[in-house]
Amino acid sequence: MKIPKSLHRFFWDVDVKKLGPQNKPYFIINRLLDKGNVEAVKWVRRNYSENQIKETFKNTRDFNPKVGRFWALFLQIPTEEVICLQPSYLKMRRQHWPY
Numbered sequence: 001m002k003i004p005k006s007l008h009r010f011f012w013d014v015d016v017k018k019l020g021p022q023n024k025p026y027f028i029i030n031r032l033l034d035k036g037n038v039e040a041v042k043w044v045r046r047n048y049s050e051n052q053i054k055e056t057f058k059n060t061r062d063f064n065p066k067v068g069r070f071w072a073l074f075l076q077i078p079t080e081e082v083i084c085l086q087p088s089y090l091k092m093r094r095q096h097w098p099y
Contacts, residue, residue, distance in 0.1 A: 001021050001022070004043060010035050021047060021048075026056045029057075032055065033053070033056075042081070054077060057082065058082055063082075063084040069085065
């Protein structure tokens with residue numbers, strides 16, 4: 001399984017040819033669900049199990065909070081179980097430069 005050329009634009013910061021869907025599933029799922037389009041979402045849902053998608057979503061901080069709320073509703077995951085929606089993380093994101 002390879003990432004389709006039409007989805008390469010969502011991986012602007014990495015060499016897509018070295019990015020295998022089996023060796024970096026959490027990165028790929030996160031990137032495509034957070035920054036992708038309808039085609040990207042369909043590809044993720046065809047190529048990864050619902051459990052793998054849910055685990056990625058629940059355990060990854062890199063989701064935009066608005067996107068996170070959408071996926072929490074769509075995947076029927078309580079927001080308390082989603083790292084990117086936790087109050088401490090949301091507070092940190094609001095800071096301009098947290099360091």
